[in-house]
Amino acid sequence: MQITRQADYAIRAMLYLARAGKGQRVATSDVAEAQHIPPSFLAKIVSQLSIAGLLHTSRGARGGITLARDPSQITLLEVVEAIDGPIRLNECVTGEGICVFEGTCPIKPVWCDAQVELVRRLKSVNFAMLAQGQQAEFANAIG
Amino acid sequence: MQITRQADYAIRAMLYLARAGKGQRVATSDVAEAQHIPPSFLAKIVSQLSIAGLLHTSRGARGGITLARDPSQITLLEVVEAIDGPIRLNECVTGEGICVFEGTCPIKPVWCDAQVELVRRLKSVNFAMLAQGQQAEFANAIG
DNA sequence: CATAAACAGGTCATCCTTATCTGATTTAGA
């Protein structure tokens, strides 16, 4: 019930790029240093984010990585799912035919509902908001 | 980002007990068969639930397991956390001093808020509701 | 006493996560 370290790294890397500005090339090693991410580990994460179409890479001298879209067009959900795969709170939520008790199970709706809400929240946050620190709508308290 | 199979099994076992009625002794093997849970695996889960104080066990012939409390007094959250441990969407949500960027990180509040909401939902569902199928308040749709 | 059942624990295979390393490939600039 937790996102992976990789996904966390990916988010922080994307945030760093968003702050650098769209179209601004940044070396992966710079991102790694600034965000305290193991450099060789970040390389793999960058590769995945590139395949997912979330950032562009430029090889060669003075190369680097940059956001593929405007930060406001990239949501937290996209980054998380690009690394960890689709969010699902329980196996049965994936679709039909997974659980034997499909249809009569009173628990599945609870998971489905909670998942929809979670996804909705992550989708509502984009990297322009994060880069500017405009997440004031979210409370900071943990009960 | 998913509860473990163990937690899912635990929930289904508790649901079965809730349906049987409080104080009604049920053999673990019966639960396993009815809920399609590997018997020897369920034994371990039952042990954890017992330690957590969620159910009582009786050894010997005609022994079995039964809910420790009234189903209405046992929440979905309790069962999940008894097996999987406390819910936390990201490592940093646990407390202070985990993340280097504590305080300036714009992402942490998002996780905290989403987690509070998730916990609140799981806490709002008890096993009396589940046993009677009274989860109509929850939508069944997945977006 | 014999039986049924929970209990404790150890073992095992498999996968996931995290992380590192290496070599190949590409490209900008001197």
Place this chain on the structure above:
DNA sequence: TCTAAATCAGATAAGGATGACCTGTTTATG
């Protein structure tokens, strides 16, 4: 053209989590 910088791709490995099984041990009932 040559070199340095940087990504790309794949192999590797440690460690832990997960799911599952199996074997005794204890205990209450008949």
